Amino acid sequence: DVVLTQTPVSLSVTPGQPASISCKSSQSLLHGDGKTYLYWYLQKPGQPPQLLIYEVSTRLAGVPDRFSGSGSGTDFTLKISRVAAEDLGVYYCMQTVQLPLTFGGGTKVEIK
Amino acid sequence: QITLKESGPPLVKPTQTLTLTCTFSGFSLSTSEASVGWIRQSPTKALEWIAIIYGDDDKVYNPSLERRLTITKDTSRNQVVLTMTNMAPEDTGTFYCGRGLDHWGQGALVTVSS
Numbered sequence: 386d387v388v389l390t391q392t393p394v395s396l397s398v399t400p401g402q403p404a405s406i407s408c409k410s411s412q413s414l415l416h417g418d419g420k421t422y423l424y425w426y427l428q429k430p431g432q433p434p435q436l437l438i439y440e441v442s443t444r445l446a447g448v449p450d451r452f453s454g455s456g457s458g459t460d461f462t463l464k465i466s467r468v469a470a471e472d473l474g475v476y477y478c479m480q481t482v483q484l485p486l487t488f489g490g491g492t493k494v495e496i497k
Numbered sequence: 498q499i500t501l502k503e504s505g506p507p508l509v510k511p512t513q514t515l516t517l518t519c520t521f522s523g524f525s526l527s528t529s530e531a532s533v534g535w536i537r538q539s540p541t542k543a544l545e546w547i548a549i550i551y552g553d554d555d556k557v558y559n560p561s562l563e564r565r566l567t568i569t570k571d572t573s574r575n576q577v578v579l580t581m582t583n584m585a586p587e588d589t590g591t592f593y594c595g596r597g598l599d600h601w602g603q604g605a606l607v608t609v610s611s
Contacts, residue, residue, distance in 0.1 A: 424598060432603075433593050433595075433601035433602060433603055433604055434544070434593075434601055435601070436598060436599045436600075439598070439599075445599060475542065477544060479544075479598075481598070484557065484559075484560065485546055485559040485560060485561065486546035486559075487546065488543070488544040488545070488546070490543065491542060491543075491544075
């Protein structure tokens with residue numbers, strides 16, 4: 386199975402400040418079709434995961450542009466340019482390049 | 498508007514079979530590109546992918562769970578049913594169904610206990 390390792394496990398951020406989450410994969414997530422199948426989700430308290438970004442860097446419609454994804458191969462990053470209060474929750478990366486689909490362990494973001 | 502809702506028993510006994518139903522609206526599961534999948538979240542918040550079914554009835558299972566799983570669809574009723582046999586306490590968690598990977602229901606908490 387592809388193992389996704391997220392760091393940090395948690396971080397506390399002051400509103401308006403940037404935040405960055407890393408997701409490292411045990412195998413390349415580059416598919417033979419040329420796409421890289423790495424996704425980012427946010428799970429707010431008491432809610433299901435919500436998709437923020439797919440294929441490394443494409444934001445889902447309606448996702449604020451303060452969220453950005455980058456990376457390639459095995460190393461990926463989710464950045465929040467200016468954290469807002471509503472961004473608290475647990476962020477997960479996920480890969481779909483190889484079965485079974487797997488998730489990272491999550492990064493809990495708290496607002497100071 | 499896309500909505501999905503999971504339903505099933507909140508409590509099952511060890512060795513029993515769990516049957517969960519996902520009832521959805523706002524999209525159709527009648528084309529080969531469409532899909533409905535299941536994931537679960539353990540009490541420690543770890544996420545695990547379970548299975549997915551496509552509109553052409555293609556089914557893909559997590560290999561670690563495959564021998565215990567069956568996923569079916571009823572396109573006319575906009576429902577997908579997941580069955581998981583031989584439930585154990587470590588299967589306790591919240592089960593989510595979703596349209597593809599981009600919309601998830603609110604989840605159904607299932608506890609496995611005698």
